[in-house]
Amino acid sequence: MSETREREKGVPSNVGSMIQTERAAAFHALHGDLLVLPNCWDAASAAVIEHAGAKALATSSAAVAWSLGTRDGNMLDRGLMLEHLQRICAVATVPVSCDVESGFGDSAADLAETTRLVIEAGAVGVNLEDALSGALRPVEEAADRVRVVREAADAAGVNLYLNARTDSYLLGAADFEGTVARAVAYLGAGASGIFVPGVTDLEEVARLTAAIDAPVNILTGPGAPAVPALKEAGARRVSAGSSLAGAIFGHIERATRELLEHGTYDELAGPRSWGEMNGLFA
Template sequence: MTSLESKAKAFLQLHVPGDPGVFPTVWDAWSANIAVSAGFSALTLGSHPVADSVGRSDKEGMTFAELLTRVRQITDVVDVPVSVDIESGYGLEPAQLIEGLLEAGAIGLNIEDTVHSEGGRLRGAQEHADLVHGLRQFADAAGVHVVINARTDLFKRKDGDDSDRVDRAIERLKLAAAAGADSLFPVGQHADADMRRLTSELPLPISTVAQPGVSEKAVLADQGVARITFGRFLQWALTEEANRLLNRWK
Protein backbone atom coordinates (compact mmCIF):
# COMPACT_ATOMS: atom_id res chain seq x y z
CA MET A 1 0.00 0.00 0.00
CA THR A 2 1.28 3.46 -0.88
CA SER A 3 2.58 5.47 2.07
CA LEU A 4 0.64 8.50 3.26
CA GLU A 5 3.53 10.83 2.41
CA SER A 6 3.73 9.44 -1.13
CA LYS A 7 -0.02 9.88 -1.53
CA ALA A 8 0.16 13.45 -0.27
CA LYS A 9 2.92 14.34 -2.72
CA ALA A 10 1.07 12.70 -5.61
CA PHE A 11 -2.14 14.52 -4.69
CA LEU A 12 -0.45 17.91 -4.54
CA GLN A 13 1.12 17.39 -7.96
CA LEU A 14 -2.38 17.02 -9.45
CA HIS A 15 -3.21 20.65 -8.60
CA VAL A 16 -2.26 22.25 -11.92
CA PRO A 17 -3.61 25.68 -12.95
CA GLY A 18 -5.09 25.36 -16.42
CA ASP A 19 -5.07 21.56 -16.26
CA PRO A 20 -7.08 20.98 -13.12
CA GLY A 21 -7.19 17.77 -11.17
CA VAL A 22 -10.76 16.47 -10.80
CA PHE A 23 -11.33 14.85 -7.42
CA PRO A 24 -14.88 13.46 -7.19
CA THR A 25 -16.59 14.20 -3.90
CA VAL A 26 -17.72 10.93 -2.31
CA TRP A 27 -19.38 9.99 0.96
CA ASP A 28 -18.99 6.23 1.52
CA ALA A 29 -17.13 3.14 0.31
CA TRP A 30 -19.68 2.55 -2.46
CA SER A 31 -19.34 6.00 -4.02
CA ALA A 32 -15.55 5.89 -3.57
CA ASN A 33 -15.31 2.59 -5.42
CA ILE A 34 -17.46 3.95 -8.26
CA ALA A 35 -15.18 6.98 -8.69
CA VAL A 36 -11.95 4.96 -8.61
CA SER A 37 -13.37 2.36 -11.01
CA ALA A 38 -14.22 5.24 -13.36
CA GLY A 39 -10.53 6.12 -13.48
CA PHE A 40 -10.12 8.99 -11.00
CA SER A 41 -6.82 9.01 -9.14
CA ALA A 42 -7.82 10.97 -6.01
CA LEU A 43 -10.98 11.60 -4.01
CA THR A 44 -12.49 14.18 -1.69
CA LEU A 45 -15.04 13.73 1.07
CA GLY A 46 -17.60 16.51 1.40
CA SER A 47 -19.08 17.27 4.79
CA HIS A 48 -22.60 17.74 3.43
CA PRO A 49 -22.89 14.42 1.56
CA VAL A 50 -21.16 12.52 4.37
CA ALA A 51 -23.51 14.05 6.94
CA ASP A 52 -26.51 13.13 4.78
CA SER A 53 -25.22 9.57 4.50
CA VAL A 54 -25.16 9.11 8.28
CA GLY A 55 -28.41 10.94 9.05
CA ARG A 56 -26.82 14.12 10.35
CA SER A 57 -27.00 17.73 9.24
CA ASP A 58 -24.25 19.72 7.57
CA LYS A 59 -22.51 22.51 9.52
CA GLU A 60 -20.99 20.10 12.03
CA GLY A 61 -24.18 18.24 12.79
CA MET A 62 -22.02 15.11 12.84
CA THR A 63 -19.01 14.65 15.06
CA PHE A 64 -15.40 14.42 13.94
CA ALA A 65 -15.43 10.80 15.14
CA GLU A 66 -18.39 10.02 12.87
CA LEU A 67 -16.60 11.64 9.95
CA LEU A 68 -13.44 9.63 10.62
CA THR A 69 -15.45 6.40 10.63
CA ARG A 70 -16.50 7.16 7.08
CA VAL A 71 -12.93 8.09 6.11
CA ARG A 72 -11.62 4.74 7.38
CA GLN A 73 -14.31 2.84 5.52
CA ILE A 74 -13.21 4.54 2.31
CA THR A 75 -9.44 4.27 2.77
CA ASP A 76 -9.89 0.58 3.59
CA VAL A 77 -11.24 -0.10 0.10
CA VAL A 78 -9.41 2.36 -2.19
CA ASP A 79 -5.69 3.03 -2.42
CA VAL A 80 -5.77 6.57 -3.79
CA PRO A 81 -5.20 9.92 -2.07
CA VAL A 82 -8.21 11.01 -0.01
CA SER A 83 -8.80 14.59 1.17
CA VAL A 84 -11.45 15.37 3.78
CA ASP A 85 -13.66 18.40 4.37
CA ILE A 86 -13.33 18.96 8.12
CA GLU A 87 -15.69 21.96 8.06
CA SER A 88 -14.38 24.54 10.57
CA GLY A 89 -12.58 21.98 12.72
CA TYR A 90 -15.33 20.74 15.06
CA GLY A 91 -13.97 22.92 17.86
CA LEU A 92 -10.85 20.75 18.09
CA GLU A 93 -7.17 21.65 18.20
CA PRO A 94 -5.00 21.30 15.08
CA ALA A 95 -3.06 18.41 16.62
CA GLN A 96 -6.28 16.43 17.17
CA LEU A 97 -7.46 17.08 13.63
CA ILE A 98 -4.19 16.06 11.99
CA GLU A 99 -3.76 13.00 14.19
CA GLY A 100 -7.29 11.82 13.45
CA LEU A 101 -7.02 12.32 9.70
CA LEU A 102 -3.69 10.56 9.38
CA GLU A 103 -4.81 7.66 11.55
CA ALA A 104 -7.83 7.26 9.28
CA GLY A 105 -5.66 7.28 6.14
CA ALA A 106 -6.42 10.76 4.77
CA ILE A 107 -3.72 13.00 3.30
CA GLY A 108 -5.55 16.28 2.75
CA LEU A 109 -8.15 18.55 4.26
CA ASN A 110 -10.46 21.50 3.63
CA ILE A 111 -10.71 24.00 6.45
CA GLU A 112 -13.34 26.75 6.27
CA ASP A 113 -13.62 30.07 8.07
CA THR A 114 -17.23 29.83 9.24
CA VAL A 115 -17.15 28.63 12.86
CA HIS A 116 -20.23 26.44 13.22
CA SER A 117 -19.57 25.64 16.87
CA GLU A 118 -19.71 29.37 17.69
CA GLY A 119 -22.96 30.43 16.09
CA GLY A 120 -21.66 30.51 12.53
CA ARG A 121 -19.40 33.52 12.97
CA LEU A 122 -16.73 34.24 10.38
CA ARG A 123 -13.17 33.85 11.64
CA GLY A 124 -10.98 36.91 11.31
CA ALA A 125 -8.57 36.70 8.39
CA GLN A 126 -5.50 36.37 10.62
CA GLU A 127 -7.35 34.02 12.97
CA HIS A 128 -8.07 31.69 10.07
CA ALA A 129 -4.46 31.94 8.87
CA ASP A 130 -3.28 31.03 12.38
CA LEU A 131 -5.41 27.89 12.28
CA VAL A 132 -3.92 26.96 8.90
CA HIS A 133 -0.46 27.52 10.38
CA GLY A 134 -1.25 25.23 13.31
CA LEU A 135 -2.45 22.49 10.98
CA ARG A 136 0.71 22.83 8.89
CA GLN A 137 2.96 22.66 11.95
CA PHE A 138 1.41 19.47 13.30
CA ALA A 139 1.30 17.82 9.87
CA ASP A 140 4.98 18.58 9.33
CA ALA A 141 5.77 17.20 12.77
CA ALA A 142 3.95 13.99 11.83
CA GLY A 143 6.09 13.65 8.71
CA VAL A 144 3.28 13.91 6.16
CA HIS A 145 2.76 16.99 3.99
CA VAL A 146 -1.00 17.04 4.49
CA VAL A 147 -2.45 19.03 1.59
CA ILE A 148 -4.32 21.95 3.13
CA ASN A 149 -7.08 23.53 1.07
CA ALA A 150 -7.89 26.81 2.85
CA ARG A 151 -11.46 27.88 2.25
CA THR A 152 -13.20 31.20 2.67
CA ASP A 153 -16.97 31.55 2.81
CA LEU A 154 -17.05 35.28 2.02
CA PHE A 155 -18.80 34.71 -1.31
CA LYS A 156 -21.17 32.06 0.00
CA ARG A 157 -22.16 34.20 3.00
CA LYS A 158 -22.20 37.44 0.99
CA ASP A 159 -20.65 39.26 3.95
CA GLY A 160 -20.05 42.97 3.41
CA ASP A 161 -20.41 44.95 0.18
CA ASP A 162 -20.33 43.24 -3.19
CA SER A 163 -18.01 45.92 -4.53
CA ASP A 164 -14.91 44.87 -2.60
CA ARG A 165 -15.67 41.22 -1.77
CA VAL A 166 -13.11 39.88 -4.24
CA ASP A 167 -10.47 42.19 -2.76
CA ARG A 168 -11.29 41.03 0.76
CA ALA A 169 -11.23 37.38 -0.27
CA ILE A 170 -7.85 37.81 -1.93
CA GLU A 171 -6.43 39.50 1.16
CA ARG A 172 -7.81 36.74 3.40
CA LEU A 173 -6.54 33.90 1.21
CA LYS A 174 -3.09 35.44 0.82
CA LEU A 175 -2.73 35.24 4.60
CA ALA A 176 -3.74 31.57 4.49
CA ALA A 177 -1.19 30.95 1.75
CA ALA A 178 1.58 32.54 3.79
CA ALA A 179 0.52 30.43 6.78
CA GLY A 180 1.12 27.14 4.99
CA ALA A 181 -1.87 26.32 2.80
CA ASP A 182 -1.30 24.39 -0.44
CA SER A 183 -4.41 25.48 -2.31
CA LEU A 184 -7.08 28.13 -1.84
CA PHE A 185 -10.84 27.69 -2.00
CA PRO A 186 -13.02 30.80 -2.48
CA VAL A 187 -16.19 28.73 -2.37
CA GLY A 188 -19.13 29.98 -4.43
CA GLN A 189 -20.23 30.61 -7.99
CA HIS A 190 -18.09 33.32 -9.59
CA ALA A 191 -18.43 35.54 -12.61
CA ASP A 192 -15.74 34.87 -15.20
CA ALA A 193 -13.88 38.10 -14.46
CA ASP A 194 -13.89 37.41 -10.71
CA MET A 195 -12.57 33.88 -11.15
CA ARG A 196 -9.80 35.12 -13.41
CA ARG A 197 -8.83 37.69 -10.79
CA LEU A 198 -8.71 35.02 -8.12
CA THR A 199 -6.60 32.62 -10.18
CA SER A 200 -4.22 35.32 -11.38
CA GLU A 201 -3.75 37.33 -8.18
CA LEU A 202 -3.56 34.54 -5.62
CA PRO A 203 -0.21 32.77 -5.17
CA LEU A 204 -1.46 29.16 -4.92
CA PRO A 205 -3.64 26.78 -6.95
CA ILE A 206 -7.34 27.63 -6.81
CA SER A 207 -10.06 25.10 -6.00
CA THR A 208 -13.65 25.30 -7.14
CA VAL A 209 -16.85 23.25 -6.95
CA ALA A 210 -18.42 22.07 -10.20
CA GLN A 211 -21.83 20.59 -10.96
CA PRO A 212 -21.13 17.26 -12.70
CA GLY A 213 -23.98 17.51 -15.20
CA VAL A 214 -23.72 21.24 -15.87
CA SER A 215 -20.21 22.66 -15.48
CA GLU A 216 -17.56 22.35 -18.18
CA LYS A 217 -14.01 21.35 -17.28
CA ALA A 218 -12.60 23.23 -20.28
CA VAL A 219 -14.15 26.50 -19.10
CA LEU A 220 -12.75 26.12 -15.60
CA ALA A 221 -9.35 25.16 -17.00
CA ASP A 222 -9.33 28.28 -19.19
CA GLN A 223 -10.06 30.38 -16.10
CA GLY A 224 -6.94 28.97 -14.46
CA VAL A 225 -8.58 26.66 -11.92
CA ALA A 226 -6.29 23.95 -10.54
CA ARG A 227 -8.65 21.76 -8.50
CA ILE A 228 -12.23 20.66 -9.15
CA THR A 229 -14.49 18.91 -6.68
CA PHE A 230 -18.25 18.32 -6.68
CA GLY A 231 -19.34 19.26 -3.17
CA ARG A 232 -22.89 18.06 -2.63
CA PHE A 233 -23.78 18.11 -6.34
CA LEU A 234 -22.79 14.56 -7.32
CA GLN A 235 -24.88 13.10 -4.52
CA TRP A 236 -27.77 15.39 -5.48
CA ALA A 237 -27.55 14.33 -9.14
CA LEU A 238 -27.64 10.66 -8.14
CA THR A 239 -30.58 11.39 -5.84
CA GLU A 240 -32.52 12.90 -8.73
CA GLU A 241 -31.83 9.83 -10.86
CA ALA A 242 -32.84 7.51 -8.03
CA ASN A 243 -36.08 9.43 -7.60
CA ARG A 244 -36.75 9.17 -11.33
CA LEU A 245 -36.30 5.41 -11.23
CA LEU A 246 -38.33 4.93 -8.05
CA ASN A 247 -41.19 7.08 -9.32
CA ARG A 248 -41.74 4.58 -12.14
CA TRP A 249 -42.75 2.00 -9.49
CA LYS A 250 -45.19 4.01 -7.41
Protein backbone atom coordinates in the same frame (compact mmCIF):
# COMPACT_ATOMS: atom_id res chain seq x y z
CA MET B 1 -0.06 -7.80 7.91
CA SER B 2 -2.67 -6.26 5.61
CA GLU B 3 -3.77 -2.63 5.96
CA THR B 4 -7.27 -3.88 6.74
CA ARG B 5 -6.00 -6.13 9.55
CA GLU B 6 -3.86 -3.29 10.94
CA ARG B 7 -6.92 -1.03 11.01
CA GLU B 8 -8.96 -3.70 12.77
CA LYS B 9 -6.28 -3.86 15.48
CA GLY B 10 -6.24 -0.09 15.84
CA VAL B 11 -2.77 0.36 14.31
CA PRO B 12 -2.50 3.55 12.20
CA SER B 13 -1.27 1.69 9.14
CA ASN B 14 -0.63 4.72 6.93
CA VAL B 15 0.98 7.25 9.28
CA GLY B 16 4.49 7.98 8.11
CA SER B 17 4.34 5.08 5.65
CA MET B 18 5.92 5.12 2.23
CA ILE B 19 2.47 4.72 0.65
CA GLN B 20 1.09 7.79 2.39
CA THR B 21 4.22 9.81 1.59
CA GLU B 22 3.93 8.88 -2.07
CA ARG B 23 0.22 9.66 -2.18
CA ALA B 24 0.76 13.04 -0.54
CA ALA B 25 3.39 13.93 -3.13
CA ALA B 26 1.14 12.71 -5.93
CA PHE B 27 -1.79 14.75 -4.61
CA HIS B 28 0.28 17.93 -4.53
CA ALA B 29 1.51 17.24 -8.06
CA LEU B 30 -2.03 16.80 -9.39
CA HIS B 31 -2.66 20.50 -8.68
CA GLY B 32 0.01 21.50 -11.19
CA ASP B 33 -2.45 21.10 -14.06
CA LEU B 34 -6.15 20.60 -13.23
CA LEU B 35 -7.59 18.21 -10.68
CA VAL B 36 -11.26 17.29 -11.06
CA LEU B 37 -12.89 15.81 -7.97
CA PRO B 38 -16.34 14.15 -8.08
CA ASN B 39 -16.70 14.07 -4.28
CA CYS B 40 -17.43 10.82 -2.46
CA TRP B 41 -19.14 10.08 0.85
CA ASP B 42 -18.61 6.39 1.62
CA ALA B 43 -16.54 3.41 0.52
CA ALA B 44 -18.93 2.40 -2.27
CA SER B 45 -19.09 5.88 -3.83
CA ALA B 46 -15.31 6.15 -3.48
CA ALA B 47 -14.76 2.83 -5.23
CA VAL B 48 -17.11 3.72 -8.09
CA ILE B 49 -15.58 7.17 -8.55
CA GLU B 50 -12.04 5.78 -8.61
CA HIS B 51 -13.09 3.00 -11.00
CA ALA B 52 -14.52 5.68 -13.32
CA GLY B 53 -11.08 7.23 -13.62
CA ALA B 54 -10.70 9.79 -10.83
CA LYS B 55 -7.05 10.44 -10.01
CA ALA B 56 -7.86 11.35 -6.43
CA LEU B 57 -10.78 11.25 -4.01
CA ALA B 58 -12.22 13.93 -1.75
CA THR B 59 -15.06 13.66 0.70
CA SER B 60 -18.03 16.01 0.80
CA SER B 61 -18.96 16.87 4.38
CA ALA B 62 -22.57 17.41 3.35
CA ALA B 63 -22.82 14.06 1.60
CA VAL B 64 -21.15 12.23 4.50
CA ALA B 65 -23.53 13.93 6.95
CA TRP B 66 -26.61 13.07 4.88
CA SER B 67 -25.52 9.43 4.54
CA LEU B 68 -25.39 9.29 8.34
CA GLY B 69 -28.74 10.99 8.86
CA THR B 70 -27.28 14.32 9.94
CA ARG B 71 -27.67 17.89 8.66
CA ASP B 72 -24.67 19.54 7.05
CA GLY B 73 -23.04 22.50 8.73
CA ASN B 74 -20.71 21.32 11.51
CA MET B 75 -23.35 18.95 12.88
CA LEU B 76 -21.49 15.72 12.08
CA ASP B 77 -19.88 13.67 14.85
CA ARG B 78 -16.12 13.48 14.31
CA GLY B 79 -15.93 9.82 15.26
CA LEU B 80 -18.55 8.86 12.68
CA MET B 81 -16.80 10.94 10.04
CA LEU B 82 -13.51 9.20 10.79
CA GLU B 83 -15.12 5.76 10.49
CA HIS B 84 -16.31 6.67 7.00
CA LEU B 85 -12.91 8.12 6.12
CA GLN B 86 -11.10 4.98 7.26
CA ARG B 87 -13.34 2.83 5.07
CA ILE B 88 -12.81 5.16 2.10
CA CYS B 89 -9.03 5.10 2.55
CA ALA B 90 -9.10 1.31 2.91
CA VAL B 91 -10.62 0.83 -0.56
CA ALA B 92 -8.78 3.68 -2.30
CA THR B 93 -5.60 3.26 -4.31
CA VAL B 94 -5.38 7.00 -5.07
CA PRO B 95 -4.85 9.99 -2.75
CA VAL B 96 -7.74 10.88 -0.44
CA SER B 97 -8.60 14.33 0.90
CA CYS B 98 -11.03 14.88 3.77
CA ASP B 99 -13.46 17.74 4.30
CA VAL B 100 -13.06 18.59 7.98
CA GLU B 101 -15.51 21.53 7.83
CA SER B 102 -14.42 23.97 10.58
CA GLY B 103 -12.20 21.42 12.26
CA PHE B 104 -14.50 19.67 14.77
CA GLY B 105 -13.69 21.95 17.69
CA ASP B 106 -12.86 25.57 18.44
CA SER B 107 -9.66 25.00 20.40
CA ALA B 108 -6.26 24.58 18.82
CA ALA B 109 -5.93 21.25 20.61
CA ASP B 110 -9.17 19.96 19.08
CA LEU B 111 -8.11 21.09 15.62
CA ALA B 112 -4.67 19.51 15.94
CA GLU B 113 -6.29 16.27 17.12
CA THR B 114 -8.67 16.28 14.16
CA THR B 115 -5.70 16.71 11.83
CA ARG B 116 -3.80 13.87 13.47
CA LEU B 117 -6.78 11.52 13.32
CA VAL B 118 -7.53 12.32 9.68
CA ILE B 119 -3.93 11.59 8.75
CA GLU B 120 -3.99 8.42 10.85
CA ALA B 121 -7.04 7.31 8.86
CA GLY B 122 -4.98 7.59 5.67
CA ALA B 123 -5.89 10.98 4.19
CA VAL B 124 -3.25 13.18 2.58
CA GLY B 125 -5.33 16.34 2.22
CA VAL B 126 -7.94 18.37 4.07
CA ASN B 127 -10.38 21.19 3.41
CA LEU B 128 -10.62 23.66 6.30
CA GLU B 129 -13.38 26.30 6.32
CA ASP B 130 -13.00 29.85 7.65
CA ALA B 131 -16.69 30.25 8.54
CA LEU B 132 -18.69 29.06 11.50
CA SER B 133 -22.44 29.40 12.10
CA GLY B 134 -22.91 31.42 8.93
CA ALA B 135 -20.23 34.04 9.61
CA LEU B 136 -16.58 34.39 8.67
CA ARG B 137 -14.03 34.08 11.42
CA PRO B 138 -11.71 37.10 11.77
CA VAL B 139 -8.92 36.64 9.24
CA GLU B 140 -6.20 36.44 11.92
CA GLU B 141 -8.10 33.73 13.78
CA ALA B 142 -8.75 31.76 10.60
CA ALA B 143 -5.08 32.01 9.61
CA ASP B 144 -4.02 30.79 13.05
CA ARG B 145 -6.21 27.73 12.56
CA VAL B 146 -4.55 27.03 9.22
CA ARG B 147 -1.21 27.23 11.05
CA VAL B 148 -2.39 24.72 13.66
CA VAL B 149 -3.31 22.21 10.95
CA ARG B 150 0.02 22.66 9.18
CA GLU B 151 2.01 22.19 12.38
CA ALA B 152 -0.01 19.09 13.33
CA ALA B 153 0.53 17.59 9.88
CA ASP B 154 4.25 18.32 10.01
CA ALA B 155 4.42 16.66 13.42
CA ALA B 156 2.77 13.58 11.90
CA GLY B 157 5.39 13.52 9.15
CA VAL B 158 2.93 13.97 6.27
CA ASN B 159 3.10 16.73 3.67
CA LEU B 160 -0.64 17.35 3.94
CA TYR B 161 -2.32 19.27 1.12
CA LEU B 162 -4.15 21.95 3.08
CA ASN B 163 -6.96 23.42 0.99
CA ALA B 164 -7.96 26.53 2.93
CA ARG B 165 -11.56 27.38 2.15
CA THR B 166 -12.91 30.89 2.38
CA ASP B 167 -16.67 31.35 2.32
CA SER B 168 -16.40 35.04 1.54
CA TYR B 169 -18.28 34.83 -1.75
CA LEU B 170 -20.61 32.10 -0.56
CA LEU B 171 -21.78 34.26 2.34
CA GLY B 172 -21.52 37.56 0.50
CA ALA B 173 -19.31 38.67 3.36
CA ALA B 174 -16.23 39.92 1.48
CA ASP B 175 -15.35 41.49 -1.86
CA PHE B 176 -12.57 40.50 -4.24
CA GLU B 177 -9.90 42.34 -2.28
CA GLY B 178 -11.06 40.83 0.99
CA THR B 179 -10.99 37.34 -0.47
CA VAL B 180 -7.48 37.81 -1.83
CA ALA B 181 -6.33 39.19 1.53
CA ARG B 182 -7.67 36.07 3.23
CA ALA B 183 -5.94 33.87 0.67
CA VAL B 184 -2.62 35.63 1.27
CA ALA B 185 -3.00 35.21 5.04
CA TYR B 186 -3.86 31.52 4.76
CA LEU B 187 -0.99 30.79 2.39
CA GLY B 188 1.38 32.58 4.75
CA ALA B 189 0.12 30.34 7.55
CA GLY B 190 0.84 27.15 5.61
CA ALA B 191 -2.06 26.53 3.24
CA SER B 192 -1.27 24.65 0.03
CA GLY B 193 -4.19 26.01 -2.00
CA ILE B 194 -7.28 28.17 -1.68
CA PHE B 195 -10.89 27.02 -2.09
CA VAL B 196 -13.37 29.74 -3.07
CA PRO B 197 -16.89 28.28 -3.30
CA GLY B 198 -19.64 30.56 -4.58
CA VAL B 199 -17.75 31.83 -7.64
CA THR B 200 -18.27 30.43 -11.14
CA ASP B 201 -18.25 33.63 -13.24
CA LEU B 202 -15.29 33.07 -15.54
CA GLU B 203 -14.05 36.66 -15.39
CA GLU B 204 -14.10 36.62 -11.60
CA VAL B 205 -12.42 33.20 -11.52
CA ALA B 206 -9.69 34.57 -13.79
CA ARG B 207 -9.20 37.60 -11.52
CA LEU B 208 -8.90 35.36 -8.47
CA THR B 209 -6.50 32.88 -10.01
CA ALA B 210 -4.30 35.73 -11.27
CA ALA B 211 -4.19 37.35 -7.83
CA ILE B 212 -3.72 34.21 -5.69
CA ASP B 213 -0.26 32.66 -5.89
CA ALA B 214 -1.43 29.08 -5.35
CA PRO B 215 -3.86 26.56 -6.87
CA VAL B 216 -7.42 27.84 -6.68
CA ASN B 217 -10.29 25.40 -6.14
CA ILE B 218 -13.70 26.20 -7.67
CA LEU B 219 -16.96 24.53 -6.61
CA THR B 220 -18.96 23.52 -9.65
CA GLY B 221 -22.25 21.89 -10.51
CA PRO B 222 -25.34 22.32 -12.70
CA GLY B 223 -25.34 25.73 -14.37
CA ALA B 224 -21.62 26.33 -13.90
CA PRO B 225 -19.16 26.68 -16.81
CA ALA B 226 -17.69 23.46 -18.17
CA VAL B 227 -14.44 22.22 -16.69
CA PRO B 228 -12.29 23.22 -19.71
CA ALA B 229 -13.54 26.81 -19.40
CA LEU B 230 -12.69 26.89 -15.69
CA LYS B 231 -9.23 25.55 -16.51
CA GLU B 232 -8.78 28.28 -19.11
CA ALA B 233 -9.72 30.81 -16.41
CA GLY B 234 -6.89 29.48 -14.26
CA ALA B 235 -8.61 27.06 -11.87
CA ARG B 236 -6.38 24.19 -10.80
CA ARG B 237 -8.97 22.21 -8.87
CA VAL B 238 -12.67 21.71 -9.59
CA SER B 239 -14.92 20.01 -7.04
CA ALA B 240 -18.46 18.72 -7.41
CA GLY B 241 -19.09 19.11 -3.67
CA SER B 242 -22.43 17.68 -2.59
CA SER B 243 -24.00 17.88 -6.06
CA LEU B 244 -23.01 14.33 -7.05
CA ALA B 245 -24.57 12.91 -3.90
CA GLY B 246 -27.64 15.06 -4.44
CA ALA B 247 -28.00 13.68 -7.96
CA ILE B 248 -27.69 10.10 -6.70
CA PHE B 249 -30.20 10.59 -3.90
CA GLY B 250 -32.55 12.30 -6.34
CA HIS B 251 -32.33 9.30 -8.64
CA ILE B 252 -33.13 7.00 -5.73
CA GLU B 253 -36.28 9.01 -5.06
CA ARG B 254 -37.36 8.93 -8.72
CA ALA B 255 -36.77 5.18 -8.98
CA THR B 256 -38.64 4.57 -5.74
CA ARG B 257 -41.64 6.65 -6.81
CA GLU B 258 -41.80 4.83 -10.14
CA LEU B 259 -41.65 1.45 -8.42
CA LEU B 260 -44.25 2.34 -5.78
CA GLU B 261 -46.64 4.35 -7.92
CA HIS B 262 -46.41 2.60 -11.30
CA GLY B 263 -44.84 -0.75 -10.59
CA THR B 264 -42.33 -0.26 -13.41
CA TYR B 265 -38.55 -0.25 -13.49
CA ASP B 266 -37.35 2.23 -16.12
CA GLU B 267 -35.39 4.25 -13.55
CA LEU B 268 -33.64 1.04 -12.51
CA ALA B 269 -32.33 0.39 -16.02
CA GLY B 270 -28.63 0.58 -16.61
CA PRO B 271 -27.31 0.43 -13.03
CA ARG B 272 -24.12 -1.29 -12.06
CA SER B 273 -24.99 -4.94 -11.60
CA TRP B 274 -24.57 -6.89 -8.38
CA GLY B 275 -21.50 -8.55 -9.83
CA GLU B 276 -19.97 -5.27 -10.99
CA MET B 277 -20.42 -3.65 -7.62
CA ASN B 278 -19.17 -6.71 -5.76
CA GLY B 279 -16.13 -6.80 -8.00
CA LEU B 280 -15.01 -3.36 -6.82
CA PHE B 281 -14.11 -4.74 -3.39
CA ALA B 282 -11.35 -7.20 -2.71
